[in-house]
Amino acid sequence: MIRGLYTSGWSMLANTRKLDVITNNMANVNTTAYKKDTVVFESFPSVLTKRINDTRSPLNPSGNIGSMQLSSDVGEVYTYYTQGQLAQTGSKLDFAIKDDGSNIDTSPAFFTIGVMDEGGNNNSINEYYTKDGSFTINANNQLVTKEGYFVLGEKGPVTLSSAEFTVNEKGEILQNGEIVDKLRIAQFSDAAKLRKFGNNLIQNTDSEAVDFTGSVVQGYTEQSNVNVVDEMVDMITVMRAYEASQKVLQAQDSSLEKTVTEVGVVR
Structure with missing residues (x-):
């Protein structure tokens, strides 16, 4: 019964x-080029349980009770790098990377930021x-992000002689x-080795760079690839699963209370 409490509680977590x-996906539905995340569950590994400070039994001096499996756990948070819709802005400071469509999720391309x-x-x-x-232009005529980070080209931070450029x-x-x-466009062979860093930035852990196969479009920005309807459906499903585990936990807690207070009582 105690194991059931742990299993239900871990499922709720x-x-x-x-x-x-x-x-977080829904909060960033209007964030430019935001990439949605999803949680991948995996079976929680079995753990050894044992009695604490109770090894006096001659039949079981080790105090081991056995193994216990705590349902499922979060295995990883996977990011979908599929391309969002391209929205025309008309601004010469707005850019989007148009993928060729062959491997946009597994081998995405990015602007390089310093x-x-x-x-x-x-x-x-x-x-x-x-x-x-x-992007925008700072006081030093450098192309920067909205946070002030440098946009990198082949010569380092992109520096312009005037605001007129294509x-x-x-x-x-x-x-x-x-x-x-020339803008440094980085394309990677394995999207699974990329990690979100914050401020809409991506960090490469160990993915190999490959040749850029897409194209750069000026006057456009890429929209988020989050589908609000899908996220709402997922939210309802998760809430129902949480409530089911909660009810199971409450039922087990009630049974445990009866076991402690009523079983063995001499009437």
């Missing part, structure tokens, strides 16, 4: 984690990646008819 992920390492001795730039191409489908930046730099 796992569903709470999934509900948090769904809530974030200053404030804690480092030389203020070095750390590389991150984003699908959010809604970017072709290869990511080449042209001013006065000349190529002054």
